[in-house]
Amino acid sequence: MKGIVVFDTSYGNTRTIAEAISETLKESGIEVDLFHVKDVKRLSAKDYNFLVIGSPTRFGTMSFAIRGFLGKVKGEEWMNKPFAAFDTENPENVEKSEWSAAEKIAAKLRDKRMNHLLPVLKALVFGQKGPLQEGEIERAKEYARRLAVELKR
Numbered sequence: 001m002k003g004i005v006v007f008d009t010s011y012g013n014t015r016t017i018a019e020a021i022s023e024t025l026k027e028s029g030i031e032v033d034l035f036h037v038k039d040v041k042r043l044s045a046k047d048y049n050f051l052v053i054g055s056p057t058r059f060g061t062m063s064f065a066i067r068g069f070l071g072k073v074k075g076e077e078w079m080n081k082p083f084a085a086f087d088t089e090n091p092e093n094v095e096k097s098e099w100s101a102a103e104k105i106a107a108k109l110r111d112k113r114m115n116h117l118l119p120v121l122k123a124l125v126f127g128q129k130g131p132l133q134e135g136e137i138e139r140a141k142e143y144a145r146r147l148a149v150e151l152k153r
């Protein structure tokens with residue numbers, strides 16, 4: 001089984017979470033390609049069994065680059081394949097699901113008839129630049145361990 005983890009970041013926090021997820025999936029025996037969104041040259045569902053996407057939350061939604069990337073995820077190719085979505089955001093927004101990049105990514109992928117495997121992960125950062133709050137990397141690893149279990153079901 002092989003998946004692709006795609007993330008955007010300005011200050012590195014979302015990259016750290018993407019790396020934690022990708023490393024943990026690998027430790028669970030799952031092959032993963034990890035890409036900054038700008039480095040994805042070509043995306044084919046033939047190469048991957050699942051998709052994980054992460055974005056910083058900006059103005060209550062995903063980054064422009066991630067929005068552009070979602071346009072490359074063609075429903076007819078990716079339909080029924082599993083996905084997970086995560087974001088980084090500030091704690092005061094965590095209860096507001098309509099202000100979460102990950103929730104918006106998930107809604108778009110569900111619209112493409114992809115299979116939403118786990119509720120989104122919202123990793124908490126301090127302010128705009130971070131750092132991540134204490135324990136968030138471990139929470140991302142735990143999320144990836146649960147993801148691995150679901151993927152192997």
Ligand SMILES: Cc1cc2nc3c(=O)[nH]c(=O)nc-3n(C[C@H](O)[C@H](O)[C@H](O)COP(=O)(O)O)c2cc1C
Pocket residue numbers: 008009010011012013014015056057058059060061088089090091093099125127128129130
């Ligand atoms: C222009 C801008 C808008 C932001 N808007 C939000 C927001 O609507 N909600 C939120 O929780 N955090 C918001 N933030 C904080 C970001 O979520 C934070 O910068 C991001 O998680 C850091 O991730 P990164 O290091 O991967 O870039 C905003 C940050 C910037 C720079």
